[in-house]
Amino acid sequence: MSAQAKQKISLKAILLSLVVLVANIFMNGLIFWFFRDSTLNPLLTAILAVIWGVAGVYLIYYSLSWAAEQFPDYIRKYALPYVFIGPAVIILGWLLILPALRTLYLSFFNASSEEFVGLGNYAAIFSDHLLATALRNNLLWVFIGTFACVAFGLLIAILADRSSYEKIAKSIIFMPMAISFVAAGVIWKFVYYYQPGDQQIGLLNAIVVFFGGEPQAWVSMLQPWNNFFLIVILIWMQTGFAMVIFSAAIKGVPEDILEAARVDGANEVRIFFKIMIPFISMTILTVSTTIIVFTLKIFDVVMVMTGGQYDTEVVATQFYRQFFMYRNFGYGSTLAIVLLIAVLPVIIINLRQFRKQGGF
Template sequence: MTTTENRTDGRGIVSQAMVTIGRVAVSLFIPLAAFGILWAGFIFLRDSNASQGIIALVAIIWGVGGVAMLFWVADWVVNRMPLQITKKLQPFVFVGPALAILAWYLFLPTMRSLYLSFFDAQSKNFVGLANYLFAFTDAKMLESFLNNLMWIILGTGGAVGFGLLIALLADRVKMEKVFKSLIFMPMAISFVGAGVIWRFVYAYKPAGEDQIGLLNAVVTFFGGDPQAWFTLQPWNNIFLIVILVWLQTGYAMVIISAALKGVPSSIIEAGRIDGASEIRIIRSIVIPYIASTLVTVSTTIIIISLKIFDIVFTMTNGNYGTEVIASMQYKQMFRFLHYGRGSAIAIVLVLAVIPVMWYNLRQFGKREGF
């Protein structure tokens, strides 16, 4: 009896071991097969002489289907592991690809830029902190720092201020959704597209010629002389900042409007009963109540202002005293081919953005955003 039981237990152990080995083999085979399929699709897209229609169709099927298959395979493999391991690994099945993309397209390029920032134009000779010394002493760089500061103050203040004002006013009218949709519409336009549109607003023709620019057309209609708005320093920076305000006011309005909906009406009514005016209610009740939302919106637009590039590049190309940090980085890297200086300026920009991002995420954390 004991011998029979031992033989049965032994066969059971062997059988369980065979099942485990089979699961491991299958778990290894399926990811390898999935990778092989994806690699075959990549080779086809890279080397195929097929028509563009077929290549586009394969790219769509291969791209979407390949990503779906990777998620399915990864989830299948993790679910066949012991329960404790599954619980620890399963979140990374879905977060892992995002982390991998961030590492490949953000972290590694940042580290490479940091490395290149200590070398000369051709990335051959080590120059220490010379590129950073250039970034903080060059006249054009100092100009770009001051201009970015102007973008932060006026751009953020203008967008948040107008967004708050419009949100307060739209909340009191019947056609709220219509007005909000119209004001939010510029958000659908890219920064380059907005620059092209506003070039027609600021367009200049000499006196006596037909003015195709909207602003000069208005000026000459009232008897004034047309102005080359982009050459008027430092006002030309303000004219460019107006475009950012036009684009971001809709975003600020939508977020602030959502926060306003959460202000308890009982508190507002209590203020009115106590005799407070509407301005006093807004200043003492509404704004303190939505302060965290205002901070979040402000920090988001500050980040946009710090890395602003498209508007300046499209409108003035950084001429006439309108350089910003990103435009200087672009010129040093791709126009003057000085990879050391370009990388150093990029690192300076990253260091300037990080504290704002950290503060923004901290505010999200306080509001249980994560």
């Protein structure tokens, strides 16, 4: 008889595991209900919530790991990985999968979620003029925004790597990544700000007036070009992300291959297109798909800058307007599912490329 067969699962280990699991569910449930119904000072509640978040996660993993250690080795070997990924999977399921399923369910009902309409909402959104505008704008964000971010990120990565001020240049370009899309929208709202007359406080109009031009309402009157001015904000923010990833990939190109190409008489442009681009092609695809996901679900910038007015509506802002402002739960849920379907293929492609590069 093998050593594993001699190790038996004791009743004590099973009971301890059940007690630990039930105790974790019970205690964290009580704390959750306490915070939900609490009338404490908001600052004190926030501090206690942070403490609970840190200490609670530690105690959950420690107690579950301790319970797994009570079992024989051949069971512990299989149980421990699930102990560490189990809580994360449960939380993701609770916060992502269940809401997605509920949204899918609501998309088959009318505005008040009382009458089943089947695919009626899906048929309606593709005949809606506003959605056609939103889809057009989303495509502009996807193609122009992604192409510009990738192109500028790659160009800056190449130039910065050859500069003696590499760290300073990269820090400046990457700096917009440190702020949120909402903050970026507020900043650029002042850049594009327009008011009648010669006195302009918006940076762009102030420059135009200084050189003798006429101030323009960049994000309201210049339709549909106002969408391009909004896309500039995405480029300003995401170029730094693309630059950092491309810079790391370019540094991984073998120096001996580059030197051999130079010895053979290849100029820098030919080396860039014939050696560097093929070598980092998987990185380019990964960065592109990541930025495409950002552009498909873009919301913050448009909401802050225009609120979706002046033909700048995108699918996410239309969903927000239908679901939270007009209280049309069926139509709003349908828009959310359409957006999810659009994002899923890009995420799958990204994950496959990540797997090919050894990420999994």
